[in-house]
Amino acid sequence: MSKKMQAAYLPGNSTVVLKDVEIPVPGHGEVLIKMKSSTICGSDIRAIYREHLGKGPEGYQNKVCGHEPSGQIVQCGPGLRRFKEGDRVIVYHISGCGVCNDCRRGYMISCTSKYRRAYGWQRDGGMAEYLLAEEKDLVALPDSLTYTDGAQVACGFGTVYEGLEKIGISGNDAVLVVGLGPVGLAACMLVKAMGAIKVIGVDTVQERVDIAIEKGLVDHAFLSDANAAAKILELTGGMGVEKSVDCSGHTIGRQLAVRATRKWGKIVLIGEGGTMELNPSPDLIHDQKTIYGSWVTNIWRMEELVERIVRWGIHPEDLVTNRYTLDNASDAFALMAEGKCGKVAVVFDEEIK
Known part of the structure; x- marks a missing residue:
């Protein structure tokens, strides 16, 4: 594995900047995920791509963008309790402190601790070849769903x-x-x-x-x-x-x-x-x-949604109207910003499964 990867950043002037950065190494309770699909959320366009609206700890902090990631675990740090290398996963896109009342309810979106960090906003997100994530933020992706199905669940469908x-x-x-x-x-x-x-x-x-x-x-x-x-x-x-x-x-x-x-x-x-x-x-x-x-969802309900999507026989990926590779992320964000398409996905393999 190369020690460098390509990653996308949003300077806030309706452009995308691609950089070569170090591939992170997972620590205790963390995993390294090989990204397979990362879809673009409207909140990225509204609050980061056009201009950086959020301020302080809630604002975009010049991190790798993208908070709708799905991929496969390729490396595990010590101390994992459930997931393992090779698992297909969705990332719940806010990493909360884990011990406040909201986190214990599964609503990391509502965590107000100084330890709360959203993927793609205050910590590196999914618009890169690899993503470092905490095990507690993962949702299992069944084999019957595609990675782009999973990326859709990570925020929009959830x-x-x-x-x-x-x-x-x-x-x-x-x-x-x-x-x-x-x-x-x-x-x-x-x-x-x-x-x-x-x-x-x-x-x-x-x-x-x-x-x-x-x-x-x-x-x-x-x-x-x-x-x-x-x-x-x-x-x-x-x-x-x-x-x-x-x-x-x-x-x-x-x-x-x-x-x-x-x-x-x-x-x-x-x-x-x-x-x-x-x-x-x-x-x-x-x-x-x-x-x-209603604001985002909780992680147990996201797991429930994945189960029901399989039961209903639907595929969130069907709402994707345009797909791009990471080196064309600028075109992907520009199209999404026009507001005339369905979902836009950045995919990392020729075949997404």
């Missing part, structure tokens, strides 16, 4: 699944998904797998609407406009949907998610950023609606 579990999805539900970027497409795929009777998707970008329709993820999808709520009511017998999922991160999208939901319905907000302006009495209180906020 995040969506958490939100859907908060509102509950069943065969009784018509579900509205607002925003059909990669997270919204994941929501549509999971909602269908969980048995929703009708899935309606809306977006302001025609290309994203087309992807949702072409991939069979929705029963109805259309461009969002001033008549969107009326269209949704028409599709639901004038009642509105039982459940809504906002992946837009925009006040107009969020207003639609709330107002197109029927009495006693539930809404979950997943899309980051933006604002939200509502009229509480007519929009929520009088119709007895409930809004949930």
